[in-house]
Amino acid sequence: MKQWFRTGKPWIWLTAGAVTVSLVAVIGLVLMIGWRGLSFFWPTAIHQMTVETTSGETRTLIGEIYDSEEVPIDRVRQSGVELANDEGELITRYLMKIGNREYVPLDFTWVVEPTIVDDQIPADMAIIERTKDGNFYGRIVAIEQQGETVATHGDENFRDVLFERVERAVELHKQGQQLQEGEIGRINFQLSELTLEERRLKLEGKLTESAIAELDAERQRLQAEYQDLEKTLFSIRDSAYRDALMVEDFRGEIVAVPMYRVLDVNFPNDMHLLAKIGHFFQQIGKFVSEPPREANTEGGVFPAIFGTVFMVLLMSVIVTPFGVVAAVYLHEYAGKNPVTKLIRIAVINLAGVPSIVYGVFGLGFFVYMVGGSIDQIFYPEALPNPTFGTPGVLWSAITLAILTLPVVIVSTEEGLARIPSTLREGSLALGATKWETIWRIIVPMASPAIMTGLILAVARAAGEVAPLMLVGVVKSAPMLPVDGNFPYFHLDRKFMHLGFHIYDVGFQSPNVEASRPLVYATSFLLITVIVGLNLTAIGVRNHLREKYRALEQ
């Protein structure tokens, strides 16, 4: 044994163990997020439980089992639950999501296993997704139209009627929303533009009678248009108010759930596997295409995806030329002198400076200094309301461009270094100038390396949150940075971001328990994108290596 220790074998195994731990951690982490994120979309059974309370009475709970854990029996006792039998030291307790937020103080409740008297999974239990107050769990007993019953539970075509009417309600809801965000949004935008126009004319001293008349005429035209649209909107709303669902809830009472709030009705207990898979993908589709609801605790993440992609694209446009030019300089032009050395140190340090420092710099320099000056010069009519002198998507993109600059430089330079020097010499020998060699021969050959750098930069930017918190990200942006109003791209607007969404929903949310699966799902989305981008970059890089190795021979 002593001998064995002297050979150093155990220590080698220990170092191998370190690799194992790292691998287990990475893969475990990704798998866990994947599992938790995806299981959020899988339909779960709705339980109807009868539970004995401390006072000896029983009550019924309807809801999904959210989580379960094993706890020492003593800790349960200490929290005031009385348990009759005393077997074992551990008991299981379940976290139930019981929804129906308007009728219960908390839509989550713990249930300790021994207190469960009865547990069923009735096929006719419905889960109703709503625009307000979260999910509703219960048994739909009837459908009413303006107070009159049109279908009752047990009718042959009950579910057909139900789904048809739900579809109608969702359609009306969508119409109303489109009208509000599209046309009415446009009118509001134009009205505020008019106000700004008026102030601008006033400041320039050009606010003549005719100008005022013109502005007023325009304003009245818009107002009239607005009145019309408002009428349409109200009529849509009125017809949406028509139906209501009569639902028997966990207390056994029958309550009305107005149809205009219903987004979807499902019977997960009554689904076969294929239906479940269909529902799973449908839920994922909704998650990535819908805006969040109820302070980000429900609904999808579409604006966050859009904001992230838009900001990252803007950043790519800024960072690519600078990064490539710097890399070309470092590899093709720079001599061995102190300036080059300084630039290399600068690149390393730009990569090493904490991201929050970029945020602070971006806020002070871009937002307040540059943005403030732009406002003074170009947007005096909006002052004291800032236009560019406030955090926004443009400043976020520029800040992240500086942050990711070293990534592009390092990767491009690596690509340039791999191009055999024979190619350069050949081109120069044929009479091309240095620039022509670089532009026609070297850069096209290095383009996959540039792509790699860009992909890595995008992956980095998509996951960065700390600087964005200072220079432009918000928890909820009412308007996307791109819309149908001239000039279509609104670079001064604030935006939502997947990474910040995770922070906000996970830590600033009023209902952490309810939003937790949402955070996992968002994390999974972000990780998929980032790991995907990185794997692509690694793939491109490996492919390049092989290619150049072949060239060199």
Next chain:
Amino acid sequence: MQGQTERQLKASRSRLLKDRLARVGVTTGGVLVLVALLLIFFYLLYVVQPIFESASVKPLHSFNIDADDKTLALGMEEQAEIGYRFGDSGVAEFFALKDNSLAERKTGDTIEQKSLARAEQITSFARSLPVHQQFVYGLNNGQAIIVQPKFQVTFPETARTQGTRQVERLIMPRFETLNEGEPLQVDEQGRPLEQLAYATDGEGMLLTAVTASDTLLITKFVAEQNFLTGAVSLTPRFEQRVLTSAIRDIAVTPDLNKVFVLINNRIVVYSVSMSGAVSESQVIPLNGREFGQAQALNLMPGAATVLVSHEQGIISQWFEVPTDDGRTFKYIRQFDAGGAIVDLEVEDYRRTFYAVTVDGQLNVFHTTSEADLYSEALPNENTQAIAIDPRANHLLAEAGNELTLFELSNEHPEVTWSALWQEVWYEGYPEPSYTWQSTSGSDDFESKFSLVPISFGTIKAALYAMLFAVPIGVAAAVYTAYFMSPSVRKVVKPTVEIMEALPTVILGFLAGLWLAPIVEAYLPGVIAVIVLTPLAIIGFAALWQLLPTAIRSILGEGRASLILVPIVLLVGWLSFSMSPWVEATLFDGNVRGYLTNELGITFDQRNSLVVGIAMGFAVIPTIFSIAEDAVFSVPKHLSNGSLALGATPWQTLTKVVLLTASPGIFSAIMMGLGRAVGETMIVLMATGNTPIMDWNIFEGMRTLSANIAVEMPESEVGSSHYRILFLAAFVLFIFTFFFNTIAEFVRQRLRDKYSSM
């Protein structure tokens, strides 16, 4: 023929020009990278720099006013356009401090005069704290008249001319007498008020007066609002005390529950109850021998601090401190004005005060930072009184009938190098301490800007992360580079490097919402994993040794990492499943309670252990990737030579390979440290963000970066707080710059060394 050559020449000339332009363009692009870094550096410095500037006082203009009485009090409104004075003839007046074309005022013009009392009636004068801007004449019949200067600001439409953006401001002043002009009866018996002190909390009032034969009167007016009519009525309560020695000065706190009476080098403190009942609560002995005879009392904003002016120009600061026998007033620090003080003024909100000495010297001090901000002679050495405007941008000095308006620039008095990095005795604290508490709800809050606790937090977080990351990162790098079979390495290396790409917000969220509750619930399990995993690995290695050589060579020791996966998983599963059982048998089912009650260790759910693990995982790939490169690029002939001479692989590794690669490993650790220090989201989400100073692994911390992320959005642009957050960013910048440059330097040298081998 001729033409063709010419064309060719022309073409090549333009090509050469293009080439030259490209060279210039690309060089500029390259240099821009350097510019970017320098820009960040100098911009941060540019924002930070003003906090270390001291105060400056610049005279704007002087003017005379025609007044034939003595000034009792001097003041200014916010914009420093209008000044006012209260004369001892009972007349108060407003005068213009600046020309104003709109109101047709010239500097020095009297705007309004109001006679408040007859000269022969007036026996004393008092004023509230500057925030409330109220002034009191004490009369010879035991009554007091309270006056408040009020200013109405309008922006008249007529002032706007077409094409100009300047909108002119018009300020109309007036004096308003409180209690509808009725004097308040301070002394029931109608004796003359010889000395007077006054304070208000906006509704109720507390007046303290001295009448003949050294009788102290304490009269509290309790305000009661009639909830039907909304009218406020004042109900007085009279108390009096007869004192044996002469009273030099009196002061009243604006919360209306304390009266300070200065008698011969001691201060007697009286407590006044809500209803106005008076009791003597404390006597503060002033050390007259050391500081000189005490002359006058002043209260600082917030009214927790008493400033005592002494004969020779010493000003001592006292405030209440919790001690074993309750809260008592204690000597805190002193300031030296250099000569007897004729006037001492405090600012409305900040802890800055201004003292004028007999020979016309103006001194500006700040209590918290203990800073002597300015000390120079005023142009007129007969200066008798000064006034500070509520925004502390202007100073008005009076010498005889000549008034001088000064521009005051004193943006960041509370920040000094020593206040940032040394212990400071803050108001109400039992002893000097390092504290970070930047904001509070009230205006007169004393900001506590010590960077020590948050720097400590940064180091603590980084240290625990490194404790976790360095062994794993370096060991993994060594194995991957030196022992692992190439086919496995091809998969393992990118996998670990992908870890680097994981957004830290996800690591932080998992640490805060998933890992922290697990650590709390399965603490014995977590500790067991840390202890048992290495033991289990060595145990397994010993068993492996017993396997037949044939099987060993098929599986191969270059794949040890993969073989160990089930072992690590098994240890993890075992540790966690036995955790509740261990907890139940050894700790009565409650480890947290055991830690807190038996060992006296505080346990926070989001603690350093969680941060260490989560941030460790963020740092491992950085260390791994650089260290792996360093070990892998050690020339093969070195290790081959060592092996050929009969050394075991382990000996070769420790004696040859690691020694050669050690600068690279050092550089990897430096890079990792740089990353751990600057990491924001993980610490923001996985700690409680409380700025405490304690190495306890079960407590949280607040780091520089998290502090910036939390407070930056709320700080006012250009304020001391904003600039200090920039300073925090600057500290981070310098710190990481230092580590990264060292690491890069070491790496360069190593590369040169390898290439020469």
